[in-house]
Every structure is written in C-alpha cells, then in structure tokens.
Amino acid sequence: MRRLALALAGSLVLAGCAIPHERGAVKVEKESARQSEVTAVFDRYRKVRNTAIELLDAKPLSTVESGAVLAIDSGSFEVSQRLATKQKEDTAAVEVTDVLTPRFAKYPLWFYAVVREQTLGVNRVQIFERQSSVDPWLLTATPETLAETQLPEIRTQGGAALTVSPTDGRGMAMSPTEAATAYAKVLGDSASSEASQIADDSFIKQMRSAAETNSGLKGVGFEQSWGANDVKYVLRTSDGGALAFVTLLRLDTYVVKPGLTVTWPKGTPQQAFLSSGISGSGKLRYYHQVLLYLPGGNGKPRALGQYGGVVSADSGLTQE
Numbered sequence: 001m002r003r004l005a006l007a008l009a010g011s012l013v014l015a016g017c018a019i020p021h022e023r024g025a026v027k028v029e030k031e032s033a034r035q036s037e038v039t040a041v042f043d044r045y046r047k048v049r050n051t052a053i054e055l056l057d058a059k060p061l062s063t064v065e066s067g068a069v070l071a072i073d074s075g076s077f078e079v080s081q082r083l084a085t086k087q088k089e090d091t092a093a094v095e096v097t098d099v100l101t102p103r104f105a106k107y108p109l110w111f112y113a114v115v116r117e118q119t120l121g122v123n124r125v126q127i128f129e130r131q132s133s134v135d136p137w138l139l140t141a142t143p144e145t146l147a148e149t150q151l152p153e154i155r156t157q158g159g160a161a162l163t164v165s166p167t168d169g170r171g172m173a174m175s176p177t178e179a180a181t182a183y184a185k186v187l188g189d190s191a192s193s194e195a196s197q198i199a200d201d202s203f204i205k206q207m208r209s210a211a212e213t214n215s216g217l218k219g220v221g222f223e224q225s226w227g228a229n230d231v232k233y234v235l236r237t238s239d240g241g242a243l244a245f246v247t248l249l250r251l252d253t254y255v256v257k258p259g260l261t262v263t264w265p266k267g268t269p270q271q272a273f274l275s276s277g278i279s280g281s282g283k284l285r286y287y288h289q290v291l292l293y294l295p296g297g298n299g300k301p302r303a304l305g306q307y308g309g310v311v312s313a314d315s316g317l318t319q320e
Contacts, residue, residue: 033101033111033128033137041128041137042094042115050089056080066129066138068229068247068287075269075311082272092119100154100161100235107132110140110233112161114151121147125291125305127233127245141233141245143291145305152293153238164242166231172294173197176244179294179301180228184248187226199302203290207250214252220262221255240296243304250286250308254278273313280316287311 033041045064052060058077061070080087098114110129117124127141145151155162169175174182174197182194187207189195198204207224214222229247237243256262256278263277264270270284288308294301 033109033130035099037137038096038099038101038111038113042096042113044136045139046090046094050091052077053087053089056086063136064139067140068289069139069142069307071311072287072289072307072309075309079269079272079310082275083267085267092117097123100156102161102163102235112154112233112235116147117144118147123147123149123151123305124307125151141247141289143245143289143305143307145291149304151304152241152243154243155236155238162236164234164236166234166244171240171296172242173298173300174294176231176234176242176246176292176294179244179292180231180246180248183246183290183292183301183303184226184228187248187250188224197300199300201302203303203306214254217262219257219260223253225251225253237293237296241299242294244292244294246290246292248288248290248308250288252284252286253281254283255281269310270313273310274315276315278315282315283313284310285312 048060048064052058056077058070058074061073061077065073076087079085095116095118096113097116099111100113101111108129108131110127113126113128115124115126122144123146124142124144126139128137129140130137164176166177167175169178173179179198182197185192185194186198187204190208211222211224214220214224227249229249231244231246233245235243254262261277261279262282264274273284274282286308288306290303291305292301293304
C-alpha cells in the first residue's frame with residue numbers, strides 16, 4: 001500500500017483587547033475585576049496549569065479554562081499522552097503588560113489582559129470570564145501575537161474599557177458578527193463574494209497554502225470548511241473601530257482512493273491523532289481563536305493573532 005506523506009505548513013503566530021457593551025443599552029455600574037483579583041487569577045491559573053502538565057492530565061484545566069481554549073489545550077494534552085512526551089511547565093515570571101476591565105450591569109463579567117512570553121517572542125491576548133459571584137474566573141480566549149505587533153489602542157471612559165455589541169457596525173465597514181462570518185467564508189473559499197471585504201492577511205494566506213498542498217495530493221480528495229461561533233467579546237478602539245475575539249471551527253476532510261494511505265510526519269499532532277493514517281476517509285477538527293481588528297471607517301478587517309490546534313479526529317481505518 002502506497003503512503004502519501006502530508007506536508008504541514010509551519011505554525012503561525014500573527015500579530016493583537018476586547019469587551020462588549022453598547023452605550024445606552026444597560027446601566028454601567030460594576031467594574032468586571034479589580035487589580036488584586038487579576039493578580040490572583042493569573043497566579044491560580046499558572047498553578048493549576050502546571051499541575052496538569054506535571055500529571056500530563058488535562059482534567060484540572062477545566063477549573064481554569066472553558067470553551068475553545070479548553071478544547072485546544074485538551075487536544076494538546078492528548079497529543080502529549082499519545083506521543084509519550086512532556087509539556088514544559090511555566091516557571092518564568094508572569095509579565096502582564098496590560099489589563100482592561102469594562103463595567104457591566106450584570107453577570108457574566110469579563111476582563112482583557114496582555115501577557116508577555118519573552119522566551120517565545122509572543123504576547124498572549126486573553127479574556128477571562130466569570131459567570132457569577134461564586135464561580136471562578138475562567139480563561140475563554142487566548143490568541144497570540146508577535147511581540148513586536150502593535151495592538152490598537154482601546155478606548156476607555158472613566159477608567160473602564162468601552163465595549164461594542166457584536167452586531168453594532170457603526171463607524172466600521174461591518175459589525176464584528178458580520179466580519180467573523182465573512183472571514184470564515186473567505187477562509188473556506190478564496191473566490192467567495194466576501195473576499196473583497198476582508199484583508200488578505202497572513203493567517204488566510206497560510207491556511208490557503210496548506211489547503212492547496214493537501215488538495216494537490218494525487219488520489220486524495222480534500223475539502224476544508226470553516227465556521228464562526230457567535231462573537232462575545234469586542235472592545236472599542238480609539239480610532240472608532242473594534243477588536244473582536246473570534247472562534248473558528250475548521251474541518252479537514254480526506255477521501256482516499258483504495259490502495260493509498262495518507263500519513264503525517266512523526267511527532268505532529270495529526271500523526272498523534274491518526275497514528276495509522278487515513279485509508280478510505282477521515283476528518284480532522286480544529287479550533288482557531290483569531291484576534292480580529294476592524295479599523296474605524298472603511299478599513300478591511302484583518303487578523304492580528306491566533307491560537308489553535310487539533311481537537312479531534314476520526315478515520316475509516318481503526319487506529320493503533
């Protein structure tokens with residue numbers, strides 16, 4: 001049986017602060033988090049994460065993460081378990097370079113923070129959310145940007161970050177929700193009618209290049225589809241635009257001709273999930289959290305950063 005090794009595009013860290021509230025919609029009365037709380041949240045998060053790394057078990061992460069972040073990190077832990085490899089604990093000093101807390105009239109509350117990772121040369125642009133006064137703060141978004149990437153300035157009022165309703169497109173070419181939908185469509189089809197509305201950024205180019213490589217495999221039918229989850233976190237930028245945290249679901253589908261098997265390089269997440277490769281048909285599911293900047297005026301939305309990974313896979317061939 002002939003085996004086809006897939007070429008993998010290199011991982012991309014793009015360059016990226018967010019909080020949604022439409023002025024006049026609700027009474028602004030409660031700051032989402034105090035500085036002392038933020039410090040405690042980061043200390044607790046790193047302690048729990050390092051415990052999970054030491055145990056090589058993602059279960060403790062559910063007490064400090066949720067949603068796509070938890071799915072992505074659980075996927076990475078499953079990869080480590082399958083490959084019998086260890087993840088590196090976070091022992092460096094936490095350098096939080098920016099914290100913005102909006103005000104809300106009711107729960108859930110959330111705050112925005114930028115954490116510098118000097119050894120990797122990236123910033124983590126994060127959202128922590130709390131569902132009620134008795135619930136813990138959970139990390140719900142953490143796209144990464146290059147350290148030299150200039151993040152747009154966030155507009156504040158009375159010391160609090162101003163938020164934007166995901167469906168509010170005032171002052172911009174489109175609303176954050178419309179931008180997320182259009183961005184997913186462009187990723188899925190470069191010839192879509194939305195292509196002229198979205199900047200042809202580095203993330204789109206990388207995903208397109210990888211899809212074209214997979215589509216060129218002889219004897220393999222390849223399709224890639226994208227969808228956007230509902231947008232929850234959006235901050236108003238000083239130029240009248242917005243910074244939105246967008247979660248995208250990516251599905252790679254392979255249909256392989258009889259006698260062929262698609263495989264991935266040893267040690268890659270795809271190979272860990274599909275150790276015997278794909279014969280017949282198979283799917284890989286990914287989550288990508290994109291930091292989407294919508295400039296004020298008629299500027300095109302573009303990604304400043306992203307964080308993603310394989311979260312599940314299945315194949316017609318029984319795995320080892």
